[in-house]
Amino acid sequence: MKLKYVLGWSSALCLSAIIAQAQETIEVDKLDQRLKQIQESFEKQQREMRENFERLIREQQAQIEALKQQIANATNAVAGVQSNAAPAGAVAAQLQELNEKVDKVSEAAKKILPSEFNPSIGLVGETVFSYRSKGSEDTGSDRPGGFDVYQRSVELNIAASVDPFAKGYAVINASADSQTGEATLGVEEAALQTTSLPWNLELKAGRFFGEFGKLSYIHDHELPFVNRPLALEEYIGGESRTDGAQVNWLLPVPHYVSLTAGLGDGFGGDIPPNDPGSYRALSGLNYFGRLSTYFDLTPDLQLETGVSGLINPSTQNLGGALAQPNGVTTLTEKERRVAGFDLKVSYVPLRNNQFQRLDWGTEVLYSDSRYLFDPDGKPGSGDDYDGNVGSVGLYSYVTYKWHRQWSAGFLFDYVQSAENHNDVTVAYSPYITWALSHWNQLRLQYTHTDHNAVSGLHPDDAIYLQWAWIIGSHAHGWQQR
Numbered sequence: 001m002k003l004k005y006v007l008g009w010s011s012a013l014c015l016s017a018i019i020a021q022a023q024e025t026i027e028v029d030k031l032d033q034r035l036k037q038i039q040e041s042f043e044k045q046q047r048e049m050r051e052n053f054e055r056l057i058r059e060q061q062a063q064i065e066a067l068k069q070q071i072a073n074a075t076n077a078v079a080g081v082q083s084n085a086a087p088a089g090a091v092a093a094q095l096q097e098l099n100e101k102v103d104k105v106s107e108a109a110k111k112i113l114p115s116e117f118n119p120s121i122g123l124v125g126e127t128v129f130s131y132r133s134k135g136s137e138d139t140g141s142d143r144p145g146g147f148d149v150y151q152r153s154v155e156l157n158i159a160a161s162v163d164p165f166a167k168g169y170a171v172i173n174a175s176a177d178s179q180t181g182e183a184t185l186g187v188e189e190a191a192l193q194t195t196s197l198p199w200n201l202e203l204k205a206g207r208f209f210g211e212f213g214k215l216s217y218i219h220d221h222e223l224p225f226v227n228r229p230l231a232l233e234e235y236i237g238g239e240s241r242t243d244g245a246q247v248n249w250l251l252p253v254p255h256y257v258s259l260t261a262g263l264g265d266g267f268g269g270d271i272p273p274n275d276p277g278s279y280r281a282l283s284g285l286n287y288f289g290r291l292s293t294y295f296d297l298t299p300d301l302q303l304e305t306g307v308s309g310l311i312n313p314s315t316q317n318l319g320g321a322l323a324q325p326n327g328v329t330t331l332t333e334k335e336r337r338v339a340g341f342d343l344k345v346s347y348v349p350l351r352n353n354q355f356q357r358l359d360w361g362t363e364v365l366y367s368d369s370r371y372l373f374d375p376d377g378k379p380g381s382g383d384d385y386d387g388n389v390g391s392v393g394l395y396s397y398v399t400y401k402w403h404r405q406w407s408a409g410f411l412f413d414y415v416q417s418a419e420n421h422n423d424v425t426v427a428y429s430p431y432i433t434w435a436l437s438h439w440n441q442l443r444l445q446y447t448h449t450d451h452n453a454v455s456g457l458h459p460d461d462a463i464y465l466q467w468a469w470i471i472g473s474h475a476h477g478w479q480q481r
Contacts, residue, residue, distance in 0.1 A: 071099065119160035122472035126153045126221045129467075134460035139449070145460070151176040152220060154183070157474055165196050171219075188241065200250040207243050210267060211260040211290045212308045213363055214342040216240040221468045224359070224399050225431050226445040230413040231393030235338050235367045236310075237268020242286060261289040267310060283313040286336075299350055305343040312336040315369075335370040357401040359409075364394040367418045391416035408432040423454040439470040 128150040135145035143150060152175055159169035171189040176182065191206030209217035216232050217240045228238055244264020251257040267286040292306030315333045342363040349356055368390045393416060399409035410430050417423035431445035443466040451457040 119158050120473035122157045122470060122474035124153065124155040124157070124219075124221055124468065124470050124474060126151075126155075126466065126468040128152050128226065129465040130462060132460055132462040134458055138458040139460050140455070140457050151183070155188070155219065155221075157472075159473070161195075162192065166192055166194050168192050188239075200252060202248040202250075203245065204248075204262075205245040207241065208246075210240045210242045210244070210246055210262050210264060210288050211248070212236065212240045212267075212288050212310055212338075213290070213340045213365070214304075214306070214344065214361065215363070224361075224397060224409065224433075225411045225429060226443055226464045226466045227429075227447070229363075229395035229411070230415040230425055230427060231363070231365045231395055233270070234393055234415050234418055235365050235391075237270040239269035240267060240288075241269045242267045242288075244285070246288075256294045258292050259289070260291075261287075263287050267312070281314070284315075286310065286312045300347060302346045302348060303343065304346075306341075308340040308342070310336070310338040332372040333369055334372055337368045337370075338365060339368075340365045355402070355404055357407075358398070359400075360396075360398045362394065362396040364392070367391045367393070369418060371419065389419060389421060391418050391421040405435045406433070407435075417455070420454065422452075424452045425455070425457075426450045441469075442467055 128148075130143070130148045130150065132139065132141070132143075132145040132148070136143065139145065154174045156172040157169070158172075159167065161167045169189065169191060170187065172185065173188040174183040174185045177184060187207060189206075189208050191204050191208040193204045194202055197203060211217050213232070213236075215223060215229065216236045216238075219239070220228065232238065242262070242264030243266060244262055246260055246262025246264075248258060248260045251259060263285050265285060267288060288308070288310045290306055290308040292304065295303040297303055313335055315336045340363060342361070344359065344361040346360075347358040368388055370388050393414060395411065395413050397409055397411040399407055401407035408431065410428075413425070413427040413429070415425050417425075427447055427449040429445055429447040431443060433441060433443045435441040443464075445464045445466070447462045447464070448459070449462070450459045
């Protein structure tokens with residue numbers, strides 16, 4: 001009798017599982033049908049637009065031919081109307097009017113898209129209101145403690161196609177000096193990028209943000225939090241700006257794999273170009289690269305990951321000796337090496353991705369630069385020590401979006417000084433973002449920062465309110481990072 005009940009319940013459970021699986025299959029089929037309908041509708045709209053464009057061209061060409069014929073008829077009529085026709089002045093006025101009509105129609109045919117040859121122009125503004133519990137002498141920041149208003153950037157973006165084979169863009173940035181309040185205007189990016197090279201290759205040259213890691217080659221207002229992670233500030237110099245060239249290769253394999261390699265003079269927004277002296281060898285340039293890939297783990301779960309590397313075989317001291325906190329010891333950087341690993345896992349539901357999203361991102365950096373230590377501050381005194389300093393830094397953040405306009409998250413920072421791995425800084429930063437619209441957003445962030453005794457700096461607390469806006473065209477906009 002018990003066996004009978006067991007068999008009955010097992011059959012019921014199996015039947016329920018089969019029904020659930022069938023319902024899931026039906027839902028997937030419905031989704032596939034919906035996607036096919038969207039694709040067919042899109043293709044139909046493209047065909048209609050192409051047909052309308054071709055019809056417009058034909059109509060305008062017919063108008064041009066008709067007007068030309070009218071001009072020819074009027075010209076022939078001039079010779080035969082000397083005695084009985086209208087006065088010659090009236091005929092000449094008619095010819096001029098017809099010529100003007102032909103010119104207008106011809107110009108209209110040439111300018112179907114009025115802005116086709118105009119560059120896209122946009123402007124981004126970013127203001128940061130803040131309060132810090134300690135002054136700059138205790139935090140090491142270039143911004144004062146207490147209350148501060150910082151116009152961090154006013155960014156002008158210009159981009160356009162140069163020809164069918166390349167496009168150009170420029171980013172002009174102005175930021176206010178903390179002491180004088182005067183804005184310093186500079187060219188942040190100005191580069192040429194190819195669009196039609198064979199073998200899935202893309203070449204970029206000029207001044208640009210070199211591809212290293214996940215967040216170093218994006219602008220400050222694009223970050224998911226207010227301030228750039230400490231590890232990127234310490235090892236990269238903030239943004240990965242360089243004057244040079246890089247080539248990207250999308251590998252010809254079924255799975256997405258991207259490889260980037262480049263070289264440049266200087267690497268990092270806060271790091272000056274190497275001192276060239278009277279002659280610079282190839283070893284004086286910076287070489288960088290990144291290998292990245294992407295996986296769809298499930299229909300709702302995505303994984304992006306990559307490894308990066310940077311080497312400058314002969315830094316030439318970056319333009320000067322580096323003084324240490326004790327005021328006596330100095331050191332000279334002779335070789336710069338940085339390696340990084342990054343990953344980002346995103347939960348993006350297919351049915352509700354405009355209102356719900358969860359991102360977790362992490363990047364680990366390792367700096368292994370070679371320094372020449374001068375314990376007494378007198379280079380060449382005989383007490384110099386030539387060796388490597390290995391330092392580790394990382395950041396990890398999680399951001400949850402529960403509404404079209406609202407998201408919140410938490411950022412953890414850990415970094416060892418590139419010059420002394422015993423000098424450690426840790427920071428904790430919860431934040432919340434309110435996107436009033438696609439072009440206007442506010443972000444509130446609290447940051448607690450701890451320093452150990454090596455640096456001589458003190459723990460502090462800070463509150464930031466970031467207000468950023470966009471007008472006009474802006475290619476990178478607010479991106480999900």
